[in-house]
Amino acid sequence: MNMPEDEDGVLVSRVRQGDLEAYGELVRRYQGSVFGVCYRLLGERQEAEDLAQDAFLRGYQRLDTFDLAYPFGPWIRRVAANLCLNRLQRNRPVTFDLDDEQGWRGAPPGPTPEGATERRQAAEAVRQAVVSLPPMYRAVIELRHYQEASYDEIASTLGLPLSDVKSHLYRARRMLARRLKGHA
Amino acid sequence: MHDHPSTWHLGDEAIYDYLDRSLGGQARIEAERHVQNCPECALRLREAQALFAQIASMPAPRLATDLAPGVVASLQAARKASVRWRWVLAGQAAAAIAALAALGVYLQRWVEQVLHDPAFVAVRQAGALLLADVSGWLAPFLDLVPSSPMRMAPLRLSLPHLQGPVSGWAALAGTALLLGLLGNALLLRSPGGVVPTMADRGNGAAAPGR
Numbered sequence: 001m002n003m004p005e006d007e008d009g010v011l012v013s014r015v016r017q018g019d020l021e022a023y024g025e026l027v028r029r030y031q032g033s034v035f036g037v038c039y040r041l042l043g044e045r046q047e048a049e050d051l052a053q054d055a056f057l058r059g060y061q062r063l064d065t066f067d068l069a070y071p072f073g074p075w076i077r078r079v080a081a082n083l084c085l086n087r088l089q090r091n092r093p094v095t096f097d098l099d100d101e102q103g104w105r106g107a108p109p110g111p112t113p114e115g116a117t118e119r120r121q122a123a124e125a126v127r128q129a130v131v132s133l134p135p136m137y138r139a140v141i142e143l144r145h146y147q148e149a150s151y152d153e154i155a156s157t158l159g160l161p162l163s164d165v166k167s168h169l170y171r172a173r174r175m176l177a178r179r180l181k182g183h184a
Numbered sequence: 185m186h187d188h189p190s191t192w193h194l195g196d197e198a199i200y201d202y203l204d205r206s207l208g209g210q211a212r213i214e215a216e217r218h219v220q221n222c223p224e225c226a227l228r229l230r231e232a233q234a235l236f237a238q239i240a241s242m243p244a245p246r247l248a249t250d251l252a253p254g255v256v257a258s259l260q261a262a263r264k265a266s267v268r269w270r271w272v273l274a275g276q277a278a279a280a281i282a283a284l285a286a287l288g289v290y291l292q293r294w295v296e297q298v299l300h301d302p303a304f305v306a307v308r309q310a311g312a313l314l315l316a317d318v319s320g321w322l323a324p325f326l327d328l329v330p331s332s333p334m335r336m337a338p339l340r341l342s343l344p345h346l347q348g349p350v351s352g353w354a355a356l357a358g359t360a361l362l363l364g365l366l367g368n369a370l371l372l373r374s375p376g377g378v379v380p381t382m383a384d385r386g387n388g389a390a391a392p393g394r
Binding site: 020021023024025027028031032033035036039040045048049052053056057060119122123126127130141144145146150151166169170173174176177180 | 196197200201204206231232235236238239240241242243244245246247249250251252253254255256258259260263
């Protein structure tokens, strides 16, 4: 049985031969996670959707640089993270859309309504704490914790020295720890 | 790392590196051994683990629309535009080559006409006489030839009649320039094979399929 990554490779090969519908299939596979990256980094639904779409267009343009030996998902998510980071550094400071509750899947319900409420509140606290970080800190947290990228991969994605990646991660986590104290 | 856990502790960075699995080899083994024997570091490790779990608990956002139709439509539009502008570029190149070829023919005719123009012939003869005189003047000084009587031909210069060919040449150059400018202006306005991004279209532009 083929792994999804193998199927991704087949789709990428078809796209390289000019099959745009194959690229549409790749978009369908990864749009949820790419949107997740954009939403966590940007904090605004419409902008996140636009940037997710841009990420796929950018990915198509750069598809010749994609190495078939690696999975497509992490690659396109890093393209998205880079686009979002560029947007964050160029534009306004991010204000998170606090009313956008429906945009989140929400924490799984607990055994009781009170438990579900507590979990939702805890998740909301994490969301607020992450989005209040400076852009570069948010990016390293996104890449390390949600994309599970290694230090080297983060350095390569963000164009930072390894030492900066480690220090950004350290400071971002310290900030998160302080802001989340009491929400554990 | 030291052998006496009570006298030293793991730094926060080392704890994070441990949890990130970027602490390798002997350092990882020593950190594990240290945590087993140091309650303070064990507590800080548990706190860091709790923080990592909290971060991981952030729910994934839900995408309400399918982006694929919009992305594919944008790529198809860009591809069509790219083919169209490739033809424009080819046309511009062909027109420029034709204009240059015609320019070459006109230049050749103009040069031939100038060479046979009586005024140009007169200028050339006057120049030859002048050159002979100058060499005659210089000869005694250079001790090359015996001195000769000074001869000075009347030098009458007149410009050749260039109006006809020059206007044709200018018209062609102008046409070539116009073609070039027009072609480049059109190419600059076109996507030129570059995929239009949402940023190019603006955030308010709704993609097809939404």
